[in-house]
Amino acid sequence: MKKLAALLLAILMVATMMAACGGSGDSGDSGSGSKASTITVNIWDSNQQAGIQEIADAWTETSGVKVNVEVVDWDNYWTLLEAGASGGQMPDVFWMHSNTAQMYMENDLLLKLNDYIDEEGLDMSKYYEGVKDLYTRSDGNIYALPKDHDTIALLYNKAIFDEYGVDYPTDEWTWEDMYEAAKAITEGSNGDIYGMAMNTSNNQDGWYNLVYAYGGKVITDDHKGTTIGSDEAKAGMEMMRKLLTVGAPQSVVAETGTDSLFQSNKVGMITQGSWMINSFYTAEFHDDYAWALLPYADRNGNGTCETDERWSAYNGLGWAAAASTADPDSCYSLISYFCSEEGQLKQAELGVTMGGMTGVSDAFANAFEGMDVSAFLKAEDYSLYFRPYTRNTTVWEDALQQAGAFLDPWQNPDDAELMATACDNAQTIIENAIANE
Amino acid sequence: MKQKALKKKRTKAEKREAVWALCFIAPTMIGLIVLNFYPAIDTVWQSFCKTGDFGKGNTFIGFANYLKVFAAGETWHSLWNTIKYALIEVPFGVVIALILAVFLNKKLKGTSLFRTIFFLPMVCAPAAVAMVWKWLYNQQFGLLNNVMGTNVAWISDPKLAWVSIGIIGVWSVIGYNMVLFISGLQEIPGDYYEAAEIDGATGIRQFFHITVPLLSPTTFFIVQTRIIGALTIFDLMFMVMDKTNLALENTQSIVYLFYTYAFTNGNKGYGATIVVFLVIFIMIVTFILQRAEKKLVYHP
Numbered sequence: 001m002k003k004l005a006a007l008l009l010a011i012l013m014v015a016t017m018m019a020a021c022g023g024s025g026d027s028g029d030s031g032s033g034s035k036a037s038t039i040t041v042n043i044w045d046s047n048q049q050a051g052i053q054e055i056a057d058a059w060t061e062t063s064g065v066k067v068n069v070e071v072v073d074w075d076n077y078w079t080l081l082e083a084g085a086s087g088g089q090m091p092d093v094f095w096m097h098s099n100t101a102q103m104y105m106e107n108d109l110l111l112k113l114n115d116y117i118d119e120e121g122l123d124m125s126k127y128y129e130g131v132k133d134l135y136t137r138s139d140g141n142i143y144a145l146p147k148d149h150d151t152i153a154l155l156y157n158k159a160i161f162d163e164y165g166v167d168y169p170t171d172e173w174t175w176e177d178m179y180e181a182a183k184a185i186t187e188g189s190n191g192d193i194y195g196m197a198m199n200t201s202n203n204q205d206g207w208y209n210l211v212y213a214y215g216g217k218v219i220t221d222d223h224k225g226t227t228i229g230s231d232e233a234k235a236g237m238e239m240m241r242k243l244l245t246v247g248a249p250q251s252v253v254a255e256t257g258t259d260s261l262f263q264s265n266k267v268g269m270i271t272q273g274s275w276m277i278n279s280f281y282t283a284e285f286h287d288d289y290a291w292a293l294l295p296y297a298d299r300n301g302n303g304t305c306e307t308d309e310r311w312s313a314y315n316g317l318g319w320a321a322a323a324s325t326a327d328p329d330s331c332y333s334l335i336s337y338f339c340s341e342e343g344q345l346k347q348a349e350l351g352v353t354m355g356g357m358t359g360v361s362d363a364f365a366n367a368f369e370g371m372d373v374s375a376f377l378k379a380e381d382y383s384l385y386f387r388p389y390t391r392n393t394t395v396w397e398d399a400l401q402q403a404g405a406f407l408d409p410w411q412n413p414d415d416a417e418l419m420a421t422a423c424d425n426a427q428t429i430i431e432n433a434i435a436n437e
Numbered sequence: 438m439k440q441k442a443l444k445k446k447r448t449k450a451e452k453r454e455a456v457w458a459l460c461f462i463a464p465t466m467i468g469l470i471v472l473n474f475y476p477a478i479d480t481v482w483q484s485f486c487k488t489g490d491f492g493k494g495n496t497f498i499g500f501a502n503y504l505k506v507f508a509a510g511e512t513w514h515s516l517w518n519t520i521k522y523a524l525i526e527v528p529f530g531v532v533i534a535l536i537l538a539v540f541l542n543k544k545l546k547g548t549s550l551f552r553t554i555f556f557l558p559m560v561c562a563p564a565a566v567a568m569v570w571k572w573l574y575n576q577q578f579g580l581l582n583n584v585m586g587t588n589v590a591w592i593s594d595p596k597l598a599w600v601s602i603g604i605i606g607v608w609s610v611i612g613y614n615m616v617l618f619i620s621g622l623q624e625i626p627g628d629y630y631e632a633a634e635i636d637g638a639t640g641i642r643q644f645f646h647i648t649v650p651l652l653s654p655t656t657f658f659i660v661q662t663r664i665i666g667a668l669t670i671f672d673l674m675f676m677v678m679d680k681t682n683l684a685l686e687n688t689q690s691i692v693y694l695f696y697t698y699a700f701t702n703g704n705k706g707y708g709a710t711i712v713v714f715l716v717i718f719i720m721i722v723t724f725i726l727q728r729a730e731k732k733l734v735y736h737p
Contacts (some may be wrong), residue, residue, distance in 0.1 A: 079700050103490050105704075200681045251593035254682040256577050266577065272490050283671040395702045402687045 028135070033209040034293075036327035038066045039373045041332060042091040044077040045277045051352035052338075059337040065330050067397040078394075086107045090322035093331050095107060096144045098134055098315055098386070105135070108389075111321040116332040117142060127339075130386035131316030144318025145339040146356030148347065150274040151384065152205050152294055152312045153375040154178070159288040160268040169269070169292040171378070172305065176240045178269065178295045180334050183246040185268045196269040197248035197258040198240075200401040200410050203311045204387050205273045207406075210236040212311035212385050213297040219388035224434060229427030236297070237409075237419050244413035266294035274376040275353055291375040296382075305382070312379040315387035329427050396433035400426050440564055484709035495706070503712040511694060512710070512711065516718070517633035518599065519690040525603030525665035527612060531659055533607065534614030539648065541615070542622045556612035563609065567676030570605045574677070592677055602673055610666075614659050621655030622648070650735040657734045661726050671696065673682075691715050 018204075036196060043052060051072050056067035070091070072080055078280030084090040085104070096104065117124065124132055127146040135144035150434055156169055158243055166184045182195025208218050216233025219226055227233055242249050248267060250256075259276070261267045263283045271294060272280070296310035307322045319338050321331035337343045344355040354376065356361075365374050390396070405426050409419040447455070485500055486495040506512050537555060541548050558566060573580050574591035582588060591601045628648045638646070649656075671692035678685050689697075689713060699708025 082491065082703065083699070107493065109491065198554075225625050247642075250681070251590045254575060254679045255575055255590075255593055257679075261577070264578070398680065398701060401681050403683075407683065410681075419454055432438060435558065 013435065023248070036065060036092070036330060039093055040069055040091045040092040040332060041067055041069045041334075042077070042081070043069060043071055044074045044095065046071045046073075046274065047275070048181045048352045051347065051350040054350060055338060055343055055346050055352075056334065059334055059343075063330060063333060065327075065334075067334065088324055092325045092327070093319065093321050093334055095147065096135060096318040096320040098389040099397070101134055101144070101318065102391045105141075105253045106141045109176040109323055111323050111325065111328055111331060113142045113145065113321075113332060113335075114140075118129070120336060122336065126359075127356060128316055128356060130312075130314065130384075131356055132317070132385070132388075134316070135318040135320070138376050144320035145335050147338060148270075148275075148321045148353035148356045149316040150354060151314050151376045151379040152209055152273050153373075153379060154273050154292045154294055155165060155262065155280065155284075156269045156290055157178055157262065157265065157267070158290055159285070159289050160185060160193060160265065164193075166268075168290070169295075171293045171375075173295040175213065175243070175295045176298075177244050179239070179246065182243060182269060186246045193265075194248035194252075194261070194267045195263050196243055196244050197253050197267040198243070199250070199258055200259060200268065200406045203215060203397065203400070204315060205276075206271050207237065207240050208269065208313055208388065209294055210240050210297070211310055212236075212313075212383070213240065213294075213309060215299065217385075217388075219390060219430070223390050226427060226430040227361040228430065229424045234420055237406075237423055238416065239297070241409055241413050241416060241419040244410060247413075250407070252334045252412045261331075265401070274373070277368060277371075277373055279374075281371055282349070286371065289371065291371075291373055292374045293378055293382075296334050297366065307381075308383050310382040311380075312382070312384055313387050314380075318356075352397045363421060389431075390434055391437040392433065395436075399429045399433070405429055480647075480709045481713055484713045485708050486706045488705040488709075490703065492705070498706075502706050503714075505707065506710045506714055512691070512714070514686065515689055515691045516715075517693045518688055519668055519670065519692075521599050521607060521669055522603055522688075522690060523664055523734075525600065526606035526667045526670075527660060527663045529607045530605075530610040530614055530663060531656065534611045534659075535598030535618050535656070537611065538615045538622060538643065542619055552615075555615055555633065558609045559612045563672045564676050566609055567605065568671050570608075571677045574601055593683050595684040595687040598678075598682075598688050602677060602688055605673055605677070606667070610663065615662070616657060617659055618652065621652050625651045653734045657730060661723070664722060664726070665719055668715065668722070 002124070041052070041056065043049065049069055052279070053067070053069045060067055060368060081094065084106075090109070102326075122145075124142070128149045131146035131149055131242075136142050138396055154169055154173075158168065163167055163172050164185050166181050166186075167269040169181065178196065178404065180248060185193060185195035200207075203218075210216055211228060211233045211285065214232050214236030216236055218233075219229045248261060254262075258267065259272070259279065260271045262270050263280070264284070265285060265288075280286060283289070294312055296305040298305070300306065320336060321328065325331050338347075339356060341357065341360065344357045344360045345363060347353060348355055348360050348362075348364040351364065353362045361377060364374075365377055406422050409415070409422045412417055412418055441598060467506055483495065485497055485499060485603065487498045487501075488495050489533045541555070542551055571592070572578075576588065576590045579589065579591070590597070592598050621699065624647065629651070630643055633643050633647060669692055670690045674685075674690050674693045675696065685690060692715070695711040695715070698704045
């Protein structure tokens with residue numbers, strides 16, 4: 001008897017172990033539409049957490065399903081999501097980004113939203129076209145709803161401009177004007193304060209915009225090529241090189257980050273995206289900060305800015321759900337609330353981000369009392385390009401930031417030859433990456 | 438002959454015992470197989486594949502990944518970076534720990550306090566340690582430059598960064614090595630020292646002629662485990678070095694390279710190949726060390 005009991009016990013022990021291992025993986029498979037009590041939402045931006053949670057709580061009031069918003073920082077977000085996708089354990093609802101959307105859509109990891117959209121009668125034409133297209137697969141299936149859109153502007157520190165007697169940036173500034181101002185600050189302070197700062201990793205919010213302003217393209221419109229090695233792009237990067245000669249050295253920005261340098265009053269100007277406003281709005285010296293339109297490139301030399309001489313990147317995140325979620329109905333309900341007019345307005349009013357839907361962003365400009373952020377909205381009157389992406393963006397995007405590409409000229413901006421070579425290298429890197437996709 | 442004797446038929450009781458033995462080691466075995474052996478074998482398999490996204494659609498491509506890994510300059514550069522790191526961490530980590538252990542093995546006031554202080558780095562999460570050092574080293578606002586009144590790019594100067602990283606490694610590992618040395622020191626019988634003292638040997642002579650040889654098995658163990666540990670270093674570089682750091686090329690370890698390919702770029706097959714390459718390298722090093730053991734370690 002004793003032996004039998006011992007054996008049973010042993011079997012029981014092993015069985016519980018197995019159950020413990022397997023159990024957590026099961027939750028995603030049922031898919032029977034049983035109502036979940038809590039939905040897990042993953043995002044990467046802690047600046048937006050409070051606002052997103054507030055909107056989600058409003059949804060909870062009607063649905064009765066609790067929403068748990070978790071923040072995982074950008075670098076780890078994708079590592080975790082990919083590991084989760086391979087192992088069948090994804091969060092229920094999460095953000096999608098242009099870098100990876102195609103890969104996730106092609107592998108059917110995201111919940112297909114078409115049926116829900118048809119059922120609800122959602123008008124997809126209300127959303128920004130580039131964002132909407134990004135999350136629509138080539139076969140017409142939709143895998144995410146546009147959450148927001150963002151643009152880029154120039155951020156400057158009025159106190160520093162005052163101290164060195166430099167005029168504030170205006171909406172008529174060219175990139176050359178920015179160079180002169182940065183030079184005046186850097187030289188005026190004997191290098192104690194830098195006129196501007198830009199890291200090689202400031203691409204979407206930084207040097208990409210110069211490439212486009214001077215007529216180059218980081219990724220062509222069909223997402224199959226690049227003109228970064230062209231003379232136009234080289235002219236843009238040559239301007240960039242000039243800016244770097246009067247900006248913070250690479251060894252400084254790689255250690256401290258341009259945002260931190262700016263907030264420590266060490267840098268006069270940086271370019272930044274609208275998703276970062278909150279971080280500067282709540283910073284210690286926010287009274288000194290002001291935003292202006294990105295400078296333009298006066299390519300035809302007539303002294304005024306044509307529409308195609310000022311370019312800002314724009315990008316939009318998408319709200320997606322895991323195909324494996326236990327409660328797809330609630331997930332869609334939450335997503336569609338986030339992207340409904342009510343949710344989008346709330347998002348703008350709370351100052352989380354500008355909308356993925358057109359016409360809701362005016363409220364955003366008023367969300368920051370005492371700080372004029374209209375430059376981000378004005379940027380839309382000129383040319384916008386969607387954040388360059390291909391199927392596997394990270395591969396070439398990371399390579400461009402490192403040695404063998406733009407880190408070389410950034411390290412040594414006095415050598416014009418290096419920048420031209422880096423553009424040629426970048427052309428090869430992108431072409432090879434696309435060929436291997 | 439001996440083996441044949443062992444193969445004698447088992448009695449019933451022995452068989453029953455064997456079954457129970459299997460039952461009891463089963464949980465550990467299953468754990469090892471599922472969590473260690475299977476992933477290891479799968480990694481080797483993946484290194485021969487062009488891997489698809491999310492672990493799906495792997496296609497066999499033979500040695501193509503290996504040819505690429507061997508041909509890539511960055512593989513060898515990273516391996517050299519890793520060896521450079523080991524060249525700082527292992528010798529300094531061992532020598533400093535040994536000296537500390539000898540002092541802290543004496544009956545002095547406050548030894549346990551100092552032992553705790555030196556062991557503390559082992560208790561801290563490596564990521565936290567790296568973050569703190571990153572701020573100490575910061576060129577603009579770091580404590581180090583502020584206190585010394587210098588303006589050194591500790592972690593951005595390609596010529597210096599590998600030393601800075603190595604120092605963090607030494608600092609982190611001293612406590613662990615020291616505890617092992619102390620336990621080794623306590624194994625040495627006091628008679629040797631008494632005899633030496635009667636013969637008139639000084640403290641330093643005693644150290645080199647009694648402590649060092651009798652401690653050599655412990656030293657060898659520490660050196661061997663630390664070499665393996667140093668060759669698989671990743672967290673320090675990952676936490677301290679930004680992706681756009683000028684010195685990254687001269688400091689990134691081979692595991693960092695693996696991480697970049699396997700997780701950032703999503704190329705699991707190429708990443709797996711780098712890991713297999715590293716495993717083979719470590720096996721060679723271990724083999725050489727094992728051979729050297731007989732000559733280096735003193736067996737009384």
